[in-house]
Amino acid sequence: MKTFHFITIVLISGAFAGLIHGTVNFAIVEPYLDQAIGIENQNLFESGEEEDSPQFWVEYEGYRVWQKSGQILAGVILGTSVGALFGIVFALSRNSLPGSNDVKRALILAGIMWLTLYLIPFLKYPANPPTVGDAETVVLRAALYISFITISGIGAIMFYKLSRKFKNRKKLVSIIGYGIFISAVFFVMPENPDEITAPMNLVNEFRFMSVLGVSSFWISVGIILGFFWNRFESNKDTMQYS
Amino acid sequence: MSESRQITVSKTGVSKLAILALAIVFAAGLFVVGFDQGHVFSLVYGEQAYTDLYIHELTHDMRHAAGFPCH
Ligand SMILES: [Zn+2]
Numbered sequence: 056m057k058t059f060h061f062i063t064i065v066l067i068s069g070a071f072a073g074l075i076h077g078t079v080n081f082a083i084v085e086p087y088l089d090q091a092i093g094i095e096n097q098n099l100f101e102s103g104e105e106e107d108s109p110q111f112w113v114e115y116e117g118y119r120v121w122q123k124s125g126q127i128l129a130g131v132i133l134g135t136s137v138g139a140l141f142g143i144v145f146a147l148s149r150n151s152l153p154g155s156n157d158v159k160r161a162l163i164l165a166g167i168m169w170l171t172l173y174l175i176p177f178l179k180y181p182a183n184p185p186t187v188g189d190a191e192t193v194v195l196r197a198a199l200y201i202s203f204i205t206i207s208g209i210g211a212i213m214f215y216k217l218s219r220k221f222k223n224r225k226k227l228v229s230i231i232g233y234g235i236f237i238s239a240v241f242f243v244m245p246e247n248p249d250e251i252t253a254p255m256n257l258v259n260e261f262r263f264m265s266v267l268g269v270s271s272f273w274i275s276v277g278i279i280l281g282f283f284w285n286r287f288e289s290n291k292d293t294m295q296y297s
Numbered sequence: 298m299s300e301s302r303q304i305t306v307s308k309t310g311v312s313k314l315a316i317l318a319l320a321i322v323f324a325a326g327l328f329v330v331g332f333d334q335g336h337v338f339s340l341v342y343g344e345q346a347y348t349d350l351y352i353h354e355l356t357h358d359m360r361h362a363a364g365f366p367c368h
């Protein structure tokens with residue numbers, strides 16, 4: 056495949072999957088964000104930091120509309136970004152991924168990356184709606200989250216490399232190895248320091264919707280990039296590679 | 298085509314430059330959506346950006362929805 060085609064299909068599939076992610080979030084996550092921000096507003100009124108006045112609500116509506124419309128745009132930006140990483144890893148690992156065509160191979164890789172870079176880190180540091188996070192701890196929480204994702208990703212690569220030294224069923228050893236490794240990291244890493252004061256069912260429903268949204272991204276990016284890859288990778292190239 | 302070249306092609310099929318370009322897209326996009334607190338706008342508008350946090354507001358809902366730390 057030509058470099059130009061490669062970069063183009065990677066960016067387009069990421070952007071498109073991000074558009075789907077943003078749209079899904081807009082439909083299913085926004086109602087929970089509104090609820091959480093509603094609680095936050097009540098707290099501001101009760102503490103006297105803000106006044107429950109028409110002026111407050113005009114300003115509030117102004118920036119909430121801005122924030123909501125951003126959901127889709129931010130979906131495209133984040134999708135293009137994570138899609139770029141997905142494209143790199145797919146290009147480097149494609150020949151060792153199982154699957155009879157590129158859509159299946161890309162979906163398998165998307166599943167692995169969803170699990171190691173998203174779901175496992177999420178179980179340790181789950182998404183939270185507004186009002187839960189303390190502004191004072193945001194840098195610490197960002198550092199913890201990014202570290203856990205990085206450790207999980209590097210761990211997955213290391214155990215993948217190890218698996219290449221084994222044959223057939225012994226490859227299972229490296230999957231178990233990764234499981235033990237990431238469980239240890241899971242228990243060693245410090246907890247999110249913030250205390251949750253928002254209603255727990257709101258937080259849990261928000262988290263569930265958030266997982267659905269992110270999962271819609273990984274499924275989409277796998278299918279779209281796999282589809283484009285099948286189209287742009289000519290038969291001649293495939294023969295040459297095999 | 299020499300044998301070593303064929304192996305290189307069959308290994309990845311993509312150029313290092315393309316990978317570098319995509320890595321930059323990855324880092325920049327992730328920073329803007331996941332972690333920026335006004336840094337990008339401050340390059341253009343100076344200190345004022347930190348109070349306005351335009352990009353933060355625009356990417357705010359996705360930041361929560363995608364699981365990045367926020368408020
Ligand atoms: Zn927030």
